[in-house]
Amino acid sequence: MKSILAIAEHRRGVLRPISLEVIAAAQDVKQAGDKLIVAVIGEQADSFVSDLSVAGVDEIIVVKTACAEFDPEIHEAVLTSLMDSLDPSLVLLPHSVDSLGFVATLARKGNYGFATDVFAMKYDGDALVATRAGYNEKVHVELDFPGKDCVLLTLRSSVFKAVEEAGSPTVSIRDMSDLGSRSRNLEFIEPAGADDVDITGVDFIMSIGRGIAEEANVEQFRELAEMAGATLCCSRPIADSGWLPKSRQVGQSGKVVGSCKLYVAMGISGSIQHMAGMKHVPNIVAVNTDPNASIFTIAQYGIVGDIFEIEEELRSYLE
């Protein structure tokens, strides 16, 4: 019998939905007799017990710490202690900003098998096989972990389907409120308000990426979007450069365009962080000079071509 340890994540008193996706992934690889343990860490960690009591979870460990929110050093110390006492063969965590802040320290110190941003797992005999992407999403890589008794993986969001069915795990509480940290949380800062439009509420978006090359080229796409009746949005580099306001950035650290029905991506490669904001859109058309751009893996229609040529031609049809 092996134990699988899944780590839940929360922020400002709310369980982050990826926690249930991580549990789902654990269930997928769980074999008969394996025990699935979910740990949740924080000052009020017990408040998440009912949300985490889903089918397939055998035990929830509530770890009470002195810190309400994520702290890298406290998380690291808690995980080290849990792994020592539970001796899991597999530890699954979200591939999230919080994880980016501490998981590698565990891998380094424990010399565990380790991979980040994994989106598929399976067993081949006794060997765990994890799949992740490489070269900016253009290839997939299958990894295994020979000689490792414990493997630590962070999992990509929106891949594993969250478990909803209720369960009745046992619950135990550990007090680790004596752990300290050399960091201190000060405050959360809300994103700046939308300047003009709320892009989460619009149904037709034309979005520009680094393919537009220069700030001077933004204007012609603004006009084109207007002619088409679309809201102009962008990938991160465009917002970072200040060419469009941050409120028009689509993606993980920008907005999820929940109401969008048609998304025309112009010169956007399709990084996982960009796709996090738009891959759910039912109709995606991508224009890119690179036939291997990963945006084509989620688009309904693909145009291998130059956005400036398409822009010019498209104008004449929309005029």
Next chain:
Amino acid sequence: MKILVAVKEVAALDEDFEIRDDRLDVDEDFLLYDLNEWDDFSLEEAMQIKESADIDVEVVVVSVGPDRVEESLRKCLAKGADRAIRVWDDAMEGSDAVTIGRMLAAVVEKEKPDMVFAGVQSSDNADAATGISLAAQLNWPHAAVVAGLEYQPGSSTAKATRELEGGLSQQVEVGCPAVLTIQLGINSPRYASLRGIKQAAAKPIEEWSLDQLGMTTDEVGSAAALAHVRRMYIPEKGMATMIGGTPAEQAAKLAEIIKEFRGE
């Protein structure tokens, strides 16, 4: 006072790339190398701290990699880094992020900087693990995905703004010396000046061997890695219908999709 910036030369794929016969990686002929995008931002952050400080700040860039990495290091020198260190031994080929973190830690132990920057992730493999495993090896305070920084050189704390999901940020105070992983957009990276490029060409790049790190061949390379590549493959393209033809024909079809959506 010293800031150490870890920089990586990343590989992008040529349009018609091929996987190697052993199916473990892409054929090297199809790789195009460049400095990791994130490292432009962390070098800029170090330069801005240097330029606004009233004490002397030395900016040292370090990269683990073979000869070709010199080009990226020269780019950093051209933008104003004071010194560049290249760490290499053929045995390091195939090292994973955690091992590279360990090598970088060995450099930090000798260089004794007051602050270390790494990029959040690399644009090729996106392990997003090197900087934080470096912090683990040093047992230094650390923060990841830093998109804003208030730091006075020599100070015992820094105020870092971590960029979280959905545009939310969190301000944290971190004990120093620290390792911070720097996020895109924290600043506007400069271009190298012609003068900078000329000066960089004349600057030496220090070369460090495995011995100098105090590490042995069995501690590096693919054998020491925490994961082992079984197979690399090109994913299926999904369901996209490709619209062919001339740009005019492609645009006509796109116009049709738009008009249909508008109910025309």
